[in-house]
Amino acid sequence: MNEPTITSMQRVLTTLGHSEPDRVPLFLLLTMHGAKELGLSIRDYFSSARHVVEGQLRLRAKYRHDCLYPFFYAPLEVEAWGGEVVYYDDGPPNSGQPLIRKAEDILSLEPPRVRDTPCLVRVLEAERQLKERVGDTVPIIGVVMSPFSVPVMQLGFGPYLELIDERPTLVDHLMRVNEEFCVEWANAQLEAGATAICYFDPVASPTIVPPDLYRGLGHPVATRTLARIKGPTATHLASGRTLPIIDDLARTGTAAVGVSCEEDLAALKAACRGRLTILGQLNGIAMRNWTPSQAEAAVKAAISGAGAGGGFLLADNHGEIPWQVPDDVLFAISEAAHTFGQYPLARVEQP
Amino acid sequence: MSDDISTIDAFKAALLSMDRLRARALAQPEGTSRASLALLERLIVPALEQIGAAWTAGTVALSQVYMSGRICEDLVNAIAADSMTLRPHQPRVALAVLNDHHLLGKRMVYSVLRASGFQVLDYGVVDVDQVAARAVNEGIDVLLLSTLMLRSALQVRRVRDRLTALGSHARIGVGGAPFRFDDRLWVEVGADACGRTASDAVDVVGRLTGGAR
Numbered sequence: 001m002n003e004p005t006i007t008s009m010q011r012v013l014t015t016l017g018h019s020e021p022d023r024v025p026l027f028l029l030l031t032m033h034g035a036k037e038l039g040l041s042i043r044d045y046f047s048s049a050r051h052v053v054e055g056q057l058r059l060r061a062k063y064r065h066d067c068l069y070p071f072f073y074a075p076l077e078v079e080a081w082g083g084e085v086v087y088y089d090d091g092p093p094n095s096g097q098p099l100i101r102k103a104e105d106i107l108s109l110e111p112p113r114v115r116d117t118p119c120l121v122r123v124l125e126a127e128r129q130l131k132e133r134v135g136d137t138v139p140i141i142g143v144v145m146s147p148f149s150v151p152v153m154q155l156g157f158g159p160y161l162e163l164i165d166e167r168p169t170l171v172d173h174l175m176r177v178n179e180e181f182c183v184e185w186a187n188a189q190l191e192a193g194a195t196a197i198c199y200f201d202p203v204a205s206p207t208i209v210p211p212d213l214y215r216g217l218g219h220p221v222a223t224r225t226l227a228r229i230k231g232p233t234a235t236h237l238a239s240g241r242t243l244p245i246i247d248d249l250a251r252t253g254t255a256a257v258g259v260s261c262e263e264d265l266a267a268l269k270a271a272c273r274g275r276l277t278i279l280g281q282l283n284g285i286a287m288r289n290w291t292p293s294q295a296e297a298a299v300k301a302a303i304s305g306a307g308a309g310g311g312f313l314l315a316d317n318h319g320e321i322p323w324q325v326p327d328d329v330l331f332a333i334s335e336a337a338h339t340f341g342q343y344p345l346a347r348v349e350q351p
Numbered sequence: 352m353s354d355d356i357s358t359i360d361a362f363k364a365a366l367l368s369m370d371r372l373r374a375r376a377l378a379q380p381e382g383t384s385r386a387s388l389a390l391l392e393r394l395i396v397p398a399l400e401q402i403g404a405a406w407t408a409g410t411v412a413l414s415q416v417y418m419s420g421r422i423c424e425d426l427v428n429a430i431a432a433d434s435m436t437l438r439p440h441q442p443r444v445a446l447a448v449l450n451d452h453h454l455l456g457k458r459m460v461y462s463v464l465r466a467s468g469f470q471v472l473d474y475g476v477v478d479v480d481q482v483a484a485r486a487v488n489e490g491i492d493v494l495l496l497s498t499l500m501l502r503s504a505l506q507v508r509r510v511r512d513r514l515t516a517l518g519s520h521a522r523i524g525v526g527g528a529p530f531r532f533d534d535r536l537w538v539e540v541g542a543d544a545c546g547r548t549a550s551d552a553v554d555v556v557g558r559l560t561g562g563a564r
Contacts, residue, residue, distance in 0.1 A: 086452075284530060
């Protein structure tokens with residue numbers, strides 16, 4: 001096999017510049033699979049930065065993808081705020097009972113100090129060690145939850161939606177507190193070694209709230225927050241639709257957007273061309289049962305829909321590949337990406 | 352018929368804009384004081400079904416589906432003395448979240464079923480053994496399980512096996528994101544029906560009880 005002549009970092013930067021590198025970059029957003037590589041339980045795996053560093057490096061060597069993803073688990077930030085995290089043997093850690101029980105508690109909410117919070121320091125340490133190991137050859141993707149979306153874990157989804165409807169003053173206060181934390185957390189990760197920050201904002205999606213509500217609340221929050229993050233950002237709506245707010249997302253200053261497998265990739269490409277890189281859109285849930293030929297067909301379809309001209313990172317559509325996705329499917333995705341993602345793209349037959 | 356359609360459209364518009372007063376005025380015109388099964392079937396159920404379908408099609412947001420259900424639930428609770436007067440032949444329906452704290456889907460299904468005149472036992476957050484034991488002890492006909500995480504969806508298979516081992520004939524209806532993104536998953540885990548949106552719960556209960564709707 002020929003050695004690549006450019007690094008993953010060069011490949012990714014080229015596509016982010018809306019030009020074609022040697023092939024479509026592959027972002028296998030694997031988190032828990034590192035525990036399998038090390039023969040550890042998911043809980044043990046995430047208890048140590050060293051485990052995550054080793055897991056991420058082994059996964060990248062195995063599947064030849066183009067990023068390192070030291071994202072531990074979604075409720076990490078809730079843990080930092082004093083909330084409960086529930087671990088499982090066969091799935092991602094989950095948030096427990098919401099930490100804000102009464103709406104009025106929002107007024108006394110104090111953000112955690114990043115460098116005094118052990119669960120956050122573990123992530124920073126993993127990013128620092130990864131940076132030491134790979135330097136500038138591979139992008140290291142840090143993760144933050146958006147101030148607009150993290151209240152789903154702070155309050156519970158239903159109570160948050162009702163708070164937006166009924167208590168806008170409290171919501172404004174919550175956004176300000178969350179913004180301060182999000183900016184400090186993102187910048188600490190960049191200082192530690194993250195190349196870019198993935199800003200998870202699922203509530204922003206028109207799947208979750210109407211575009212007008214996003215424009216009135218989530219968008220100003222994102223614009224303020226991203227402007228204070230001292231590095232490049234990608235916005236991920238975690239399987240939610242993006243197209244109706246794609247112009248709004250572009251105006252936040254984000255460089256890339258994670259799109260839904262429920263959307264038409266060609267339409268997204270037309271809307272994003274030259275201003276937003278598309279991240280997606282393999283169906284992570286269906287992926288569990290794919291045959292190698294189905295994996296190949298899905299990769300071909302995605303590359304055919306969005307690969308031309310660069311501005312495309314091949315990934316799953318949720319931002320985390322489920323624990324249940326087997327190695328042979330991941331190998332098949334990687335093989336197909338390396339075979340059919342070579343630029344200039346061959347004309348790919350649609351499945 | 353066209354009057355019904357225009358009223359449903361107006362009612363939907365009121366729900367989607369969260370105009371509770373307008374929704375109530377349409378559901379309970381002057382001179383009427385009590386909810387009836389006809390009101391549910393001609394107005395509330397179709398409006399919620401259409402809103403659910405619009406969410407599946409991507410033209411309505413989940414927050415609107417949620418708030419519409421809550422408004423209709425409050426409306427029915429306010430104007431109906433009890434659901435037995437609306438649906439005298441109630442199936443035994445229970446609703447639960449398996450093993451995680453993502454409660455929105457369950458809350459939405461609860462609202463839709465209550466707004467449609469069903470009595471529903473809310474089991475809250477339960478594990479496999481808890482939900483199976485309660486369903487057996489309480490003679491449940493239809494067990495509705497809401498999941499957000501894939502691992503929770505896969506646990507439905509264990510609920511099915513546990514119910515069978517306990518001799519229960521309860522039918523299982525499932526819903527939630529994993530089932531939307533993999534349209535064969537509900538079969539794989541041994542469920543009897545699957546809803547793509549909360550409002551499908553009315554149809555699911557109807558089908559699983561031989562037409563209770």
